[in-house]
Structures are given as C-alpha cells and as structure tokens.
Amino acid sequence: MSAEGEYDCIVIGAGVQGSFTAYQLAKKNQKTLLLEQFLLPHSRGSSHGQTRIIRRAYDQDFYTNMMEECYELWAQLEREEGVKLYRRTGLLVMGPENSESYQQFKVTLQRNKTPMVVLTHDNFSQHIPNVNLAPGDEAFVDISAGVLFADRALRTVQGQFQKSGGVIRDNEAVTNIKPGPVVIVSTSAGVYRAKSLVITAGPWTNKLLAHTGLQLPLEVVKINVCYWKEKVPGSYSVKRRFPCFLLTEGEEAKEHIYGLPSNEYPGLVKICYHMGSETDPDQRDKQTDRSDIEILRRYVTRCLPGLVPEPAVVESCMYTLTPDRHFVLDCHPAYSNIVIGAGFSGHGFKFGPVIGKLLCELSLGEMPSNDLSPFRIRRFHVKTKSAL
Numbered sequence: 415m416s417a418e419g420e421y422d423c424i425v426i427g428a429g430v431q432g433s434f435t436a437y438q439l440a441k442k443n444q445k446t447l448l449l450e451q452f453l454l455p456h457s458r459g460s461s462h463g464q465t466r467i468i469r470r471a472y473d474q475d476f477y478t479n480m481m482e483e484c485y486e487l488w489a490q491l492e493r494e495e496g497v498k499l500y501r502r503t504g505l506l507v508m509g510p511e512n513s514e515s516y517q518q519f520k521v522t523l524q525r526n527k528t529p530m531v532v533l534t535h536d537n538f539s540q541h542i543p544n545v546n547l548a549p550g551d552e553a554f555v556d557i558s559a560g561v562l563f564a565d566r567a568l569r570t571v572q573g574q575f576q577k578s579g580g581v582i583r584d585n586e587a588v589t590n591i592k593p594g595p596v597v598i599v600s601t602s603a604g605v606y607r608a609k610s611l612v613i614t615a616g617p618w619t620n621k622l623l624a625h626t627g628l629q630l631p632l633e634v635v636k637i638n639v640c641y642w643k644e645k646v647p648g649s650y651s652v653k654r655r656f657p658c659f660l661l662t663e664g665e666e667a668k669e670h671i672y673g674l675p676s677n678e679y680p681g682l683v684k685i686c687y688h689m690g691s692e693t694d695p696d697q698r699d700k701q702t703d704r705s706d707i708e709i710l711r712r713y714v715t716r717c718l719p720g721l722v723p724e725p726a727v728v729e730s731c732m733y734t735l736t737p738d739r740h741f742v743l744d745c746h747p748a749y750s751n752i753v754i755g756a757g758f759s760g761h762g763f764k765f766g767p768v769i770g771k772l773l774c775e776l777s778l779g780e781m782p783s784n785d786l787s788p789f790r791i792r793r794f795h796v797k798t799k800s801a802l
C-alpha cells in the first residue's frame with residue numbers, strides 16, 4: 415500500500431537548510447513532513463562531512479549582522495542537546511593589501527565592531543607559524559570564528575525535529591509537485607498533501623522547480639574537498655591552536671582558498687578552492703576536472719611549507735551558485751504557499767539556524783524577522799509559466 419498523509423507543511427530535502435526549517439516548523443506545532451531522496455545520513459548533497467567554517471568575517475554587513483543571531487542559536491542547540499557543535503579556532507583572513515575584496519572584509523568587521531586582531535608582516539610568523547604571508551599581503555584574525563561539527567549538527571537537528579513530533583521519510587524521492595491552495599506532493603512511495611511546501615533541495619532545486627513552472631539562475635559545481643598531510647604531525651592542528659584560514663585571492667587564485675586545522679583526520683589539513691566545475695548533481699562522479707587541485711598544489715607549495723603538496727585524501731561536495739553568490743530565501747513568484755531556500759553558494763551552513771527560522775516564517779505567512787531584500791527572487795528578473 416502506498417504512503418499517504420495530510421500535513422501543515424512538507425519540506426523537501428534533509429540537508430542543513432531543510433532540517434533546520436522542519437525543526438522550526440515542528441517547534442511551532444506545525445504537523446511537518448521532511449522528505450529526503452537518499453537514506454540518511456548520506457554524502458551525495460552539500461551538507462555532509464565533519465566540518466564547516468563559522469565566521470563573522472564577511473564583505474557585506476547583512477551577513478555579518480545575521481551571524482550575531484546564528485552564534486546564539488548554535489549555542490542554544492548545543493545547550494538543549496548537551497552536545498558540542500562548535501570549536502573556536504579563529505579565522506585568519508589574508509589578501510593583497512591593495513585588493514578591494516580583502517579591504518571589504520576588513521572594513522566590514524571594523525564597522526561592525528567585531529573582535530579582530532590585525533597582524534603585520536613583522537609579527538605574523540610569531541602568531542601564525544608554518545604559513546608564508548605573501549609579499550604585499552595583509553592579514554587579520556576574526557577571533558570568534560571556528561569550526562562547526564557539520565555531520566553531528568545535522569544529526570542533532572534532525573533528532574530535535576523528530577522529538578518535536580516531526581516525521582522524516584528518507585529514501586523517498588519527490589517525483590511531482592502539484593501547486594494549489596493544498597499542494598500535492600508525489601514521491602517514489604506515495605502522495606502527500608499540505609497547506610504549504612518548502613523546497614530546500616540544494617543542487618536539485620531546479621529539477622524540482624520545473625514542476626512549478628519556475629527556473630532560477632543556479633549553477634551547480636563539484637568541489638574537490640582536499641586533505642593535505644602534515645610533514646610534522648600536529649603542526650597545523652586544532653590542538654596547537656592553528657586557525658581556520660581564508661585567502662581572499664592570490665597569485666594562484668581568483669577565488670578564495672580556505673582551510674581548516676587538522677582535526678577530523680589526524681595529520682591531515684582540509685584546504686579547498688572556492689570554485690569547481692559545472693556538474694549535474696546526479697552525475698557528479700563523472701566530473702573529473704582537477705584544475706582546482708592544481709591551484710591548491712601551487713598555493714600549498716608556496717605558502718604552507720609544512721604540508722606535503724599533494725592531496726592525501728580527496729572527497730567531493732557540491733555548491734549551488736547564484737550569479738551574485740547571495741542566497742535565495744523567498745516565496746515562489748506564482749504560488750505564495752511554496753517557499754524556496756536555495757543557492758547557498760558554498761557558504762550557507764553556518765547560517766542554518768537562522769535560515770530555518772526565516773523559511774519557517776515565510777511558510778507561515780509571517781513577516782520575516784530579517785530583511786530579505788538581498789535574497790529575493792525578483793533580483794534575477796525570472797519569468798514563470800503556469801504549472802497548472
């Protein structure tokens with residue numbers, strides 16, 4: 415017999431954004447169903463892996479401001495569940511002193527009175543051993559930044575959702591959406607109805623939106639997640655207080671290069687390039703471009719002399735990019751009871767608790783508690799066609 419049911423809200427996609435949204439809805443006593451195409455936990459989307467960076471350092475005030483509440487909500491989740499989800503390491507931000515992008519990061523933090531320490535060429539190596547600061551580069555440390563334990567966070571929030579009465583159905587792919595005052599969602603196992611629908615399907619967003627007559631300008635890219643071996647074990651470790659780092663741009667790279675101290679795999683430091691090659695999310699293993707790894711190899715050789723300049727482990731993940739790299743948090747232009755959270759452009763994990771709250775507010779028809787203008791769909795001038 416096929417599964418059926420009526421809900422206040424259905425959330426499609428149990429990545430970080432869908433899981434936090436479902437949790438917020440259940441906390442507000444909404445009868446909520448969270449649908450996930452893969453068996454949980456899985457590593458085929460964008461939210462898997464042990465670690466993510468959390469930081470206030472941004473080049474736009476609205477992100478730095480949103481982080482105030484995010485830190486509080488992450489801490490609240492830790493307290494409620496008695497689990498550690500965040501470790502403070504600081505974030506070392508480096509970039510050419512004459513670069514607009516680097517200066518934007520610095521002035522945004524200064525303007526928002528965020529705790530930071532500016533380093534000079536003279537004292538850099540005393541604070542940050544085993545890193546060569548390029549000539550002409552500057553650096554500062556965002557003191558409150560650190561590492562989020564991503565897989566653990568996802569497990570925790572999904573568990574909280576279930577404790578609050580929410581239902582997760584995994585291994586169940588959504589195959590059709592019929593918009594209307596009651597939305598009808600068909601899956602590989604059944605048919606469900608709900609007053610509202612939230613689509614948080616990461617790289618698959620446009621595949622789902624096709625059922626609703628909407629396509630967003632989203633580009634999906636595969637990221638090679640590289641781990642580099644320490645020549646002296648522990649020299650870049652979280653225990654030795656080595657920070658997370660972000661190079662805004664450099665000799666090798668137009669996009670950011672970023673890294674996290676060795677922690678989850680002893681002796682290995684995670685360093686990635688903030689761009690990859692386009693992929694279909696269902697075919698990502700066929701995307702074998704390694705030009706990002708070449709960029710990283712040159713950077714590691716030049717600036718991180720304590721690492722072997724050849725990745726020891728390469729995992730994979732996906733970004734869903736918008737043209738301006740800002741998120742999509744909005745109602746569907748044609749159906750106000752369909753809410754979309756997408757295009758997190760490789761930097762959305764840290765915002766999960768606030769994004770969950772905002773998508774929940776949108777789906778309940780409440781006034782969003784943050785200014786959503788940078789995240790609205792109308793900035794793309796997309797056209798919709800009726801899906802009915």
Ligand SMILES: Cc1cc2nc3c(=O)[nH]c(=O)nc-3n(C[C@H](O)[C@H](O)[C@H](O)COP(=O)(O)OP(=O)(O)OC[C@H]3O[C@@H](n4cnc5c(N)ncnc54)[C@H](O)[C@@H]3O)c2cc1C
Pocket residue numbers: 426427428429430431432449450451452458459460461462465466467468586587588589614615616617618619622637639686731732733755756758759760761762763764765
């Ligand atoms: C290598 C890498 C490093 C990153 N580093 C950072 C960082 O340091 N800090 C940070 O803040 N962010 C970081 N990010 C970004 C962050 O991880 C993402 O923004 C975030 O995970 C996106 O979550 P999501 O829920 O939108 O997507 P996903 O995690 O992809 O979730 C979408 C879910 O929808 C499901 N789904 C799709 N279609 C269907 C369907 N038809 N039926 C049912 N289910 C479906 C998918 O299976 C998936 O589980 C990084 C990302 C990557 C890839």
Ligand SMILES: O=C(O)[C@@H]1CCCCN1
Pocket residue numbers: 467468469660670672688760761762
């Ligand atoms: O969101 C972050 O913090 C990381 C670092 C920079 C680029 C990608 N993701």
